[in-house]
Amino acid sequence: MTRHGIPGLILAAAATAALAMPLTGCSDDTTPSGAASKAASAASSLASEAGDALASATAEAGQKFDEFKNGVNAKGDVKVGDVSTDSDGRSTAKVTITNSASSSRSYAVQIDFRDQSGNLLDTAVVTVDDVAAGAAKDATARSNRTLSGEVTAVVARAVRN
Incomplete structure (x- = not known):
């Protein structure tokens, strides 16, 4: 069974970066530590986007409830x-x-x-x-x-x- 939600997105981003590592050349930004850093950055970016979308939806929900006074x-x-x-x-x-x-x-x-x-x-x-x-x-x-x-x-x- 697959993982779901934000943890699943983070895991998918990290796995994709790890699989791509052996395919890269030997320049400084493709070293294992550089690739790991890129994977962490990608995972963080995905988590941030998902978190932003959820925060936006939650804020919109609050606004709709504010319209129902009393x-x-x-x-x-x-x-x-x-x-x-x-x-x-x-x-x-x-x-x-x-x-x-x-x-x-x-x-x-x-x-x-x-x-x-x-x-x-x-x-x-x-x-x-x-x-x-x-x-x-x-x-x-x-x-x-x-x-x-x-x-x-x-x-x-x-x-x-």
């Missing part, structure tokens, strides 16, 4: 299905919201995409307007980038107003 915790109203991959390679999960309130409500739901170890890979927010009292509505949470390996989706938070 929102009531509604995590119990939300169920999330299994993760699948769409035609663009993004992870998706069906989100079902059942309004337990006595009148129509709108919801903001944060779905976290996680790897087998529970590490956060990405986060997405779906908003669903006008869910009638006692009724259910479906939405689809979609990752912001391509995720690899076995990915699960969990409801991180949900509010209604």
